[in-house]
Amino acid sequence: MTEPRTAIVTGAARGIGAGVAKRLSADGFQVAVVDLDEASCAGTVDAITDAGGKALAVGANVGDEEQVAAAFKRIEAELGAPTVLINNAGVIRDNMLFKMTTDDWDTVMNVHLRGAFLMSKAVQKFMTEAKWGRIVNLSSSSALGNRGQANYSAAKAGIQGFTKTLAIELGKFGVTANAIAPGFIQTDMTASTAERLGVGFDDFIKFSAEQIPVQRVGQPEDIAHVASFLVSEGAGFVSGQVIYVAGGPLG
DSSP: OOOOOEEEEETTTSHHHHHHHHHHHHTTOEEEEEESSGGGGHHHHHHHHHTTOOEEEEEOOTTOHHHHHHHHHHHHHHTOOEEEEEEOOOOOOOBOGGGOOHHHHHHHHIIIIIHHHHHHHHHHHHHHHHTOEEEEEEOOGGGGOOTTBHHHHHHHHHHHHHHHHHHHHHGGGTEEEEEEEEOSBOSHHHHHHHHHHTOOHHHHHHHHHHHSTTSSOBOHHHHHHHHHHHTSGGGTTOOSOEEEESSSOOO
16 A cells, blocks of 8 residues: 655645645645644644544744745654645735835735745655656636735736746656636635725625626635646646636636
């Protein structure tokens, strides 16, 4: 019997990351549940272990090189060499351009882009040695432009270019890299967007669903299904792609 593969999911304490982590565990992966605060990962880890899976909570700022190195050292020691990475960690600091601070810009860039870079750079060693790997980066429909999100839109568009370059560089080692660009997904992050707009979350969901062809907003499980496919054996010929999971045509 072969040892189960180890997957890392960042920003996995809640929302999309938690949904993906639980799905990958159900698919047979051991999962490193990474988030800024290790204690916040307990809910995801407990859900995985209660279902019979194996998970490890890891606290790390993905934008900090030393913390990333320490996280990988621990993951390798306790779960084994990671060969699947889901770069999902993200923050929003929404504001109109004239009101956006340099700190608002830098914070979003550091988590999304610098974080994806540091995590991918660290994991590629294990993937190239194994001659097999899967990297899935979370972009967003906001990559196409979104009012009040100059920082977030730029970061998510950057993720797409980063993904395509990873696919080119790592393909010969049996490693694929793809991006998922969610539309409206019902999470704490979209709830904070509703709050910023001064709209009740239920009303925000109802209004958003009416604009989506399938007439509903997305759930973390919708993203988890796509991530599950992209990290599977069967997706070995899919690389450098951006898949919009938004209930309708985008991109």
